Amino acid sequence: MNPSARSPRRATLLAVVLASTITLGACSAVDGDKPKPPAGASAKPDQDKSGKPAAHWSYEGAEGPDKWGDLGHGFGTCTTGREQSPIDLTPGTAQKKPAAITVDYKPAPVKLENNGHTIQANVPAGSRITVDGAPYELQQFHFHLPSEHTVQGKGTTMELHFVHKNAQGRLAVLGVLMEEKPGTSAFAALWKSLPDREGRTVQTAQAVDLNKLLPAQRAGYQYAGSLTTPPCSEGVKWTVLKETVAVSPDEAAAYRKLFPKSNRPVQPQHDREVLVSDPQS
Structure with a gap:
């Protein structure tokens, strides 16, 4: 058998590995455009200091100012x-x-x-x-x-x-x-x-x-x-x-x-x- 020839199974596996590599590269590029967390904050922008997912807040809608105290993660003072x-x-x-x-x-x-x-x-x-x-x-x-x-x-x-x-x-x-x-x-x-x-x-x-x-x-x-x-x-x-x-x-x-x-x-x-x-x- 020619050593340079690939079976269909090996070709499929190679394609999957290649596609995964390309996907990871794209995620890295997107993450690199996000702001870095301030000193003392979690290393991940989507987490708070305790490692829990950070609560998203906004100035309008369901996550607006009148709801901040209900969003958790230490936001209670916004209400109390x-x-x-x-x-x-x-x-x-x-x-x-x-x-x-x-x-x-x-x-x-x-x-x-x-x-x-x-x-x-x-x-x-x-x-x-x-x-x-x-x-x-x-x-x-x-x-x-x-x-x-x-x-x-x-x-x-x-x-x-x-x-x-x-x-x-x-x-x-x-x-x-x-x-x-x-x-x-x-x-x-x-x-x-x-x-x-x-x-x-x-x-x-x-x-x-x-x-x-x-x-x-x-x-x-x-x-x-x-x-x-x-x-x-x-x-x-x-x-x-x-x-x-x-x-x-x-x-x-x-x-x-x-x-x-x-x-x-x-x-x-x-x-x-x-x-x-x-x-x-």
């Missing part, structure tokens, strides 16, 4: 928490002195990531805010549309959140309300690089001056709150600046095309105080 964010920012009459806050942001390139819920900008070390003398390092900033916080019942076109963490792992968020206005905005350079598909990242070629994304006046509303996305963890120090910044109509439309709705509705204030801070630079 008493210090949830966002809220309507209506200052009370309390005489308590607000925390002094200073901003120290450094120009730097950022990596924009489409994580399926928002555009998140991951930043290098070096930028921080100081809250009553305690430093909080900037971790990332991201956007919501429309705004999550309201002021006396009125929202804005979008909202920007700068997320900071101190040495003990506690969070402080600086919120910036974005109002749609004609003309060129400080966000123009970022909008040129928005990743248009979940899992994609884009590194900005030039350094971004984060200070230009803030209003000139730094007076703001302060209160004790939470993350505005699952697991809705509490203990977050919130400052939402009173003065708005401009976003152009074209920029708002481009973001709305990616994420038509990406805001959690306002939550009950309960007995929390809303304080108003003085302008700081």
Whole structure:
């Protein structure tokens, strides 16, 4: 028998092995386009820290904000928490002195990531805010549309959140309300690089001056709150600046095309105080 000849059975087996190899290669390519889990998270994006399948959540429908607490996997605080964010920012009459806050942001390139819920900008070390003398390092900033916080019942076109963490792992968020206005905005350079598909990242070629994304006046509303996305963890120090910044109509439309709705509705204030801070630079 010719050693180079193959029986029909061997030919069939070879075809199956070859097809399996091609299929695995295709899965690897798809998985490689998914965002990497953050530090401390499960190595697999479809699992939580305990190794269980991660709960999917959304801003609308059966997995929308009013259902987050029922999705399991540590999301219960979204329903049972008493210090949830966002809220309507209506200052009370309390005489308590607000925390002094200073901003120290450094120009730097950022990596924009489409994580399926928002555009998140991951930043290098070096930028921080100081809250009553305690430093909080900037971790990332991201956007919501429309705004999550309201002021006396009125929202804005979008909202920007700068997320900071101190040495003990506690969070402080600086919120910036974005109002749609004609003309060129400080966000123009970022909008040129928005990743248009979940899992994609884009590194900005030039350094971004984060200070230009803030209003000139730094007076703001302060209160004790939470993350505005699952697991809705509490203990977050919130400052939402009173003065708005401009976003152009074209920029708002481009973001709305990616994420038509990406805001959690306002939550009950309960007995929390809303304080108003003085302008700081």
